[in-house]
Amino acid sequence: MRRFFQDVPEELWRSYSWQIQNRIKSIEELKKYIKLLPEEEEGIRKTRGLYPFAITPYYLSLINPENPKDPIRLQAIPREVEVDEKIQSLGEPDALNEEGEIPGLTHRYPDRVLLNVTTFCAVYCRHCMRKRIFSQGEKARTKEEIDRMINYIKNHEEIKDVLISGGEPLSLSNEKLEYILKRIREIKHVEIIRFGTRLPVLAPQRFFDDDFLDILEKYSPIWINTHFNHPNEITEYAEEAVDRLLRRGIPVNNQTVLLKGVNDNPEIMLELFRKLLRIKVKPQYLFHCDPIKGAIHFRTSVDKGLEIMQFLRGKLSGFGIPTYAIDLPNGKGKVPLLPNYLKKREGDKYWFESFTGEIVEYEIKEVWEP
Ligand code: SF4
Numbered sequence: 001m002r003r004f005f006q007d008v009p010e011e012l013w014r015s016y017s018w019q020i021q022n023r024i025k026s027i028e029e030l031k032k033y034i035k036l037l038p039e040e041e042e043g044i045r046k047t048r049g050l051y052p053f054a055i056t057p058y059y060l061s062l063i064n065p066e067n068p069k070d071p072i073r074l075q076a077i078p079r080e081v082e083v084d085e086k087i088q089s090l091g092e093p094d095a096l097n098e099e100g101e102i103p104g105l106t107h108r109y110p111d112r113v114l115l116n117v118t119t120f121c122a123v124y125c126r127h128c129m130r131k132r133i134f135s136q137g138e139k140a141r142t143k144e145e146i147d148r149m150i151n152y153i154k155n156h157e158e159i160k161d162v163l164i165s166g167g168e169p170l171s172l173s174n175e176k177l178e179y180i181l182k183r184i185r186e187i188k189h190v191e192i193i194r195f196g197t198r199l200p201v202l203a204p205q206r207f208f209d210d211d212f213l214d215i216l217e218k219y220s221p222i223w224i225n226t227h228f229n230h231p232n233e234i235t236e237y238a239e240e241a242v243d244r245l246l247r248r249g250i251p252v253n254n255q256t257v258l259l260k261g262v263n264d265n266p267e268i269m270l271e272l273f274r275k276l277l278r279i280k281v282k283p284q285y286l287f288h289c290d291p292i293k294g295a296i297h298f299r300t301s302v303d304k305g306l307e308i309m310q311f312l313r314g315k316l317s318g319f320g321i322p323t324y325a326i327d328l329p330n331g332k333g334k335v336p337l338l339p340n341y342l343k344k345r346e347g348d349k350y351w352f353e354s355f356t357g358e359i360v361e362y363e364i365k366e367v368w369e370p
Pocket residue numbers: 120121122123124125127128129130166167168198227
């Protein structure tokens with residue numbers, strides 16, 4: 001549903017460059033569409049330069065202006081709390097220790113490498129784990145920086161999987177993306193390339209460009225990791241974007257972040273994951289919100305995440321249930337979290353909790369040696 005911009009012809013609305021050129025970045029522009037709360041006006045003012053604000057007309061049009069707690073609004077419009085003294089005293093700008101020797105490159109797990117190729121985003125999400133890069137301005141990595149990253153991959157044969165992220169990696173021009181993909185594909189030991197992109201959510205129009213899809217298809221296997229957080233983000237445009245990717249043989253997985261006030265509710269999560277399955281997106285991860293400076297107010301308790309996981313069991317096909325995971329501090333990696341279903345054990349006897357909450361005794365013995 002298009003709440004605002006009804007006078008914009010559909011042809012323009014479907015143009016990614018129109019969406020980017022017409023991003024709303026100021027209080028004055030935003031006020032034409034939404035009656036701002038005092039903490040939002042102050043938020044936009046006080047976060048200027050530190051955590052800037054920008055929103056595509058498409059994403060803005062998903063906000064219900066009558067609801068101050070609208071989940072899209074909470075994700076996209078700054079609030080004063082981001083620069084509150086207490087919030088600023090908590091968390092780290094780079095809680096996952098991503099910054100290393102080569103600018104933009106993180107090599108944590110032996111077989112995988114992360115490349116951050118730009119600081120540009122279509123929308124600056126208020127909960128972003130890379131919020132620290134917002135203040136660097138909207139800059140794509142130079143050719144020299146990209147080449148340095150690619151040479152590193154070339155010299156590390158253990159790297160099989162390259163995750164390209166940002167900012168928004170798919171905001172790069174088709175030419176620049178083709179350059180990166182071609183160079184990576186020349187490296188024999190790289191098996192798969194993944195993009196961490198939020199464009200299916202924030203500006204799905206990017207995927208309506210056939211030349212761009214031709215490039216992605218040409219350098220297959222490519223996987224997309226996207227980031228839907230709320231059922232209201234699943235629109236006919238998002239569905240079309242995903243469908244166009246799938247038709248080119250590009251699988252789309254989703255990583256949701258558990259966010260206080262946005263989606264910390266079992267029913268909302270169930271609806272989100274159901275809708276994702278309907279548009280053929282696999283819910284891969286539910287991430288516990290990282291302790292990011294300026295975004296820590298979005299954190300919930302771990303109990304809330306476990307409650308949601310418990311609620312989902314039995315209500316959704318197993319492959320629709322994501323792995324709930326938390327990133328350990330200092331770059332120590334992800335840990336999956338599950339409610340405890342094994343309640344007791346005595347020898348070969350186990351007591352499990354079923355999805356209805358019933359405790360079921362079950363004897364499990366090994367009886368044969370091959
Ligand atoms: S699009 Fe991704 S990288 Fe950009 S602000 Fe949003 S969450 Fe962060």
